[in-house]
Every structure is written in C-alpha cells, then in structure tokens.
Amino acid sequence: MDDKAKTEELIQGLMQELRRGTLMISVLSQLMKPQYGYSLVTVLADRGVDIDAGTLYPLLRRLEKQGLLASQWDTDEARPRKYYLLSEMGKDVYARLRTEWMKMTNIMEGLLNGSGEA
Amino acid sequence: MAAVKHEKELIDRYVYAVTSKLPAGQRADIERELRGLIEDMREERSQGGEEHATLTEEVLTELGHPANLAAQYRETKRYLIGPELFDSYWVVLKVVGILALVGVTIAFGIQLILNTAGTEQLLVNFIVSLFEVGVYAVAWVTIVFAIMEYSGLKAAQIGRKKNVAWHPSKLPSIPDTGARIRISSSIVSMMFYIFFFVIFVYSNLFGVFLHVGTSAFTFIPFWDQDVVRQLLPFFYGLLALFILREAVKLFIGQWTAKLAIYTLAVDAAIFMIYVFLFADQSIWNPSFMNELLASGMVTRHAAASTDSYTTVSRIWDIIQERTLLVIALAMVIENAVNFYRAAKSKASTKEHVAG
Numbered sequence: 001m002d003d004k005a006k007t008e009e010l011i012q013g014l015m016q017e018l019r020r021g022t023l024m025i026s027v028l029s030q031l032m033k034p035q036y037g038y039s040l041v042t043v044l045a046d047r048g049v050d051i052d053a054g055t056l057y058p059l060l061r062r063l064e065k066q067g068l069l070a071s072q073w074d075t076d077e078a079r080p081r082k083y084y085l086l087s088e089m090g091k092d093v094y095a096r097l098r099t100e101w102m103k104m105t106n107i108m109e110g111l112l113n114g115s116g117e118a
Numbered sequence: 119m120a121a122v123k124h125e126k127e128l129i130d131r132y133v134y135a136v137t138s139k140l141p142a143g144q145r146a147d148i149e150r151e152l153r154g155l156i157e158d159m160r161e162e163r164s165q166g167g168e169e170h171a172t173l174t175e176e177v178l179t180e181l182g183h184p185a186n187l188a189a190q191y192r193e194t195k196r197y198l199i200g201p202e203l204f205d206s207y208w209v210v211l212k213v214v215g216i217l218a219l220v221g222v223t224i225a226f227g228i229q230l231i232l233n234t235a236g237t238e239q240l241l242v243n244f245i246v247s248l249f250e251v252g253v254y255a256v257a258w259v260t261i262v263f264a265i266m267e268y269s270g271l272k273a274a275q276i277g278r279k280k281n282v283a284w285h286p287s288k289l290p291s292i293p294d295t296g297a298r299i300r301i302s303s304s305i306v307s308m309m310f311y312i313f314f315f316v317i318f319v320y321s322n323l324f325g326v327f328l329h330v331g332t333s334a335f336t337f338i339p340f341w342d343q344d345v346v347r348q349l350l351p352f353f354y355g356l357l358a359l360f361i362l363r364e365a366v367k368l369f370i371g372q373w374t375a376k377l378a379i380y381t382l383a384v385d386a387a388i389f390m391i392y393v394f395l396f397a398d399q400s401i402w403n404p405s406f407m408n409e410l411l412a413s414g415m416v417t418r419h420a421a422a423s424t425d426s427y428t429t430v431s432r433i434w435d436i437i438q439e440r441t442l443l444v445i446a447l448a449m450v451i452e453n454a455v456n457f458y459r460a461a462k463s464k465a466s467t468k469e470h471v472a473g
Contacts, residue, residue, distance in 0.1 A: 037151065038158035053155055054181050058190040061148075073150075079158075082151050 028094040034083040125174040135184035207263045218255040221316030297373040297463030311360040338409045373459035
C-alpha cells in the first residue's frame with residue numbers, strides 16, 4: 001500500500017515535469033490575438049490544457065519580461081484587465097518553437113510506438 | 119451587508135499576503151491583476167446567479183497559499199548560501215562549532231585549575247561562553263560563506279565560468295599529494311585558530327603559568343586585558359579571515375596559482391589587522407615584569423648587571439618590538455611556499471599531459 005502510494009506520487013511528479021515543459025508553448029500558441037489572464041485559462045481549459053491561474057499569471061509576466069509578450073491595460077470596461085499579446089519577437093520565437101515541437105512529436109511518436117524494437 | 123464586507127476583507131488580506139512578499143516595483147501591477155483575477159473567478163463560479171457565502175473562500179483556496187503564489191511571481195530562487203557551496207559550508211560550520219565548544223571547555227578547565235574565581239561563577243561564565251561562542255561561530259561562518267556566495271567566488275572553480283566554452287582539456291588535474299589540500303590539515307589549522315582565539319583572546323588565558331614553591335598557580339597575562347577587550351572586534355575579524363582562508367582552500371581543493379593569489383589577498387588583509395593590533399605596543403601587559411618579580415620567578419640584584427630580571431626584561435622588550443616582524447616573515451615564507459606548490463603542481467600537470 002505504501003509502495004503503491006509512493007509510485008503514484010512519483011508518477012504525479014514526473015507528469016508535472018512533462019506538463020511544465022508544454023505550458024509555455026501552449027500559452028504562446030493562444031496569444032496571436034490579445035487575451036487577459038483569465039480568458040486564457042478558459043480558452044486553454046476548453047482545449048484540454050488545465051493550468052492554474054496561480055501558475056499562468058506569473059508565467060505571463062515572465063514571458064513579458066523576456067520580451068516574448070506585449071501587454072496593455074484595458075481600463076474601459078468595468079473591471080480593468082491586462083491584455084497580453086505576442087510581440088514581434090514572440091511571434092518569431094513561437095514559429096521556431098512550433099517547428100521544433102513538431103519535429104519532436106514526430107520523433108517521440110516513432111520512439112513510443114516502436115517501443116521495444118530496434 | 120456584513121457578508122460583503124467579510125468577502126472584501128478576505129480578498130484584501132489575500133492580495134496583501136501575496137504582494138507584500140514581492141519587490142516593490144511590481145507590487146501595484148500584480149495587485150491590480152490579481153484583484154481582477156479573483157473577481158473573474160468569483161463571477162464564473164456564481165454563474166450570474168446568487169453569490170453563495172463561501173464563494174470567495176473557494177476561489178482563494180483554489181489560488182492556493184499566498185506564499186506559494188508569491189514564490190511563483192518571484193523569478194529567481196534566492197538563498198544566502200547556494201547548493202554549490204552548501205557542502206563546504208556544512209563541513210566548516212560543524213568543525214568550527216565543535217572546535218569552539220571544545221575550546222571553551224578547555225578554557226573552563228584551565229580556569230578551574232587556576233581557580234581564578236569561585237566555581238559557581240566559573241560555571242556560569244562557562245555556560246554563557248558556550249552560548250556566546252556558539253552564536254558567534256555560526257554567525258561568522260555564515261557571514262564568510264554568504265560573502266563567498268555573493269562575490270561569486272564559486273566561479274573560480276575551473277570550467278564554471280560563464281560564457282567560456284568548456285572543453286575536456288579544462289578538467290583540473292588530479293592533484294599530486296603535495297598540491298592536494300587535505301580536509302584534515304584545514305581542520306587542524308582551524309582548530310589552531312579557534313583554540314588560540316577562544317583560549318587566549320576570548321578567555322584571556324595567554325600568558326605564563328607559574329608554580330613557584332608551594333604556592334598555588336599564578337597566571338601572568340602577556341596582554342593587557344582591557345586593551346584586548348577593546349580590540350575584540352578586530353580579533354573577531356581576524357578569526358573570520360582565517361576561516362575564510364581555510365574555506366577557500368577547502369573549496370578549491372588543490373594548490374593553484376589562483377588559490378595562491380586568493381590566499382595572498384586574504385593574508386594581506388590579515389596582516390593589516392596585525393599591524394593595527396601590534397603597531398603600538400599598548401596591547402602588551404604593562405605590568406608584566408612587575409608581576410613576574412612579585413611572583414618570585416625572577417629576582418633583581420641592584421649590584422649585578424646580569425640578574426634574571428634584566429635578562430627576562432630584555433627578552434620581553436624584544437618580543438614586544440619584534441612580534442610584527444616575526445609575523446611578517448612567517449607570512450612571507452608561507453605565501454612563497456604556496457606559490458611554489460602551485461607552480462610545481464602546474465609543472466607536473468604539463469608533464470602528464472605532454473607524456
């Protein structure tokens with residue numbers, strides 16, 4: 001029982017690591033047009049990517065600081081919201097990452113489907 | 119109405135708990151965004167219908183512990199002593215701590231034998247000293263390592279410099295037995311410094327112990343106790359530099375030109391403190407010769423020109439005058455040896471590679 005719980009914990013940890021690597025590219029993929037944080041949470045959730053607001057919001061700020069995103073406060077609505085959008089540099093970076101990702105998924109597919117074979 | 123107030127209070131508290139731990143420059147922006155987020159989440163949960171009592175609590179629980187959220191916002195993990203230095207830190211801290219406590223205990227033993235004060239008083243002093251020295255030991259070692267961390271001394275490790283391409287040829291040679299710095303020898307050095315400090319400086323037991331005839335032990339200090347007390351911060355500085363030197367040696371692990379230069383720099387600072395301590399001779403016990411005379415250890419004959427008093431007095435004067443010179447000579451020799459070791463180690467590395 002204890003062993004089982006340990007294995008489960010290990011699996012959860014490893015899965016989280018895997019997912020963490022995909023978050024950044026997931027976020028970039030959805031920012032061709034401006035989104036504010038919570039709308040992005042919903043958009044991603046609708047497409048099956050579960051991300052905590054507590055993870056996404058700091059991530060958005062980091063990406064902005066790295067110059068991949070631009071942001072603007074919209075104060076016209078009742079609730080002021082900070083909208084994020086891919087910057088020019090962000091678009092380039094996303095295009096490159098996307099290509100790399102496609103390559104990687106191809107390779108991974110080959111690896112995982114042919115598991116055990118030479 | 120009371121419920122609304124309660125909700126607002128909860129949100130305020132949560133936002134404060136998160137942002138108060140963040141750099142001031144980002145606080146306002148993050149606060150604004152966070153408030154918006156909480157409102158969005160509340161709105162989505164209530165789905166336009168009636169707000170239920172635990173709505174805000176649910177939302178805040180989902181956002182998680184404010185400290186975790188704040189940690190997500192902070193970009194870099196911050197620490198006083200990083201993982202690269204931590205092992206050395208832990209070794210040095212243990213060694214220094216144990217040695218300091220052993221030193222205090224030895225000083226206590228000596229004082230008991232000398233019976234300088236009542237046993238209860240000595241016991242109280244002993245306990246106070248244990249605590250005081252323990253705190254100082256932890257504080258100084260931590261300060262020394264924090265400075266090493268801060269000044270990026272860890273970059274001194276070969277192959278660790280940023281922006282320099284690494285190549286296997288840069289692997290440090292396995293040190294010769296001569297060039298290798300042994301943990302044990304560093305520990306012995308530290309033991310020496312700490313014992314010297316605790317027994318001679320902190321406990322004022324630097325002097326001569328006399329046992330003339332059947333009388334009890336007499337102790338005559340070399341140094342003026344009041345002056346030493348005043349100079350105590352400098353002695354602490356001295357101790358910190360000694361520990362720094364050993365810590366750097368332990369960290370680099372073998373004699374290299376770089377280590378020899380670091381050691382020289384630390385020694386230069388150490389020597390400056392020595393100059394400060396010994397340049398004017400006020401640190402020496404002014405009544406040393408009189409006390410010696412009173413103990414009956416030396417005697418004075420008005421008629422004779424070579425009585426024991428005159429001889430010892432001359433030696434005492436020479437010690438006072440030449441201390442700094444002797445220290446300087448010893449340091450020059452030690453540093454010369456360090457550079458020699460470094461050069462030798464380099465030469466033997468070249469041989470290995472060439473051969």
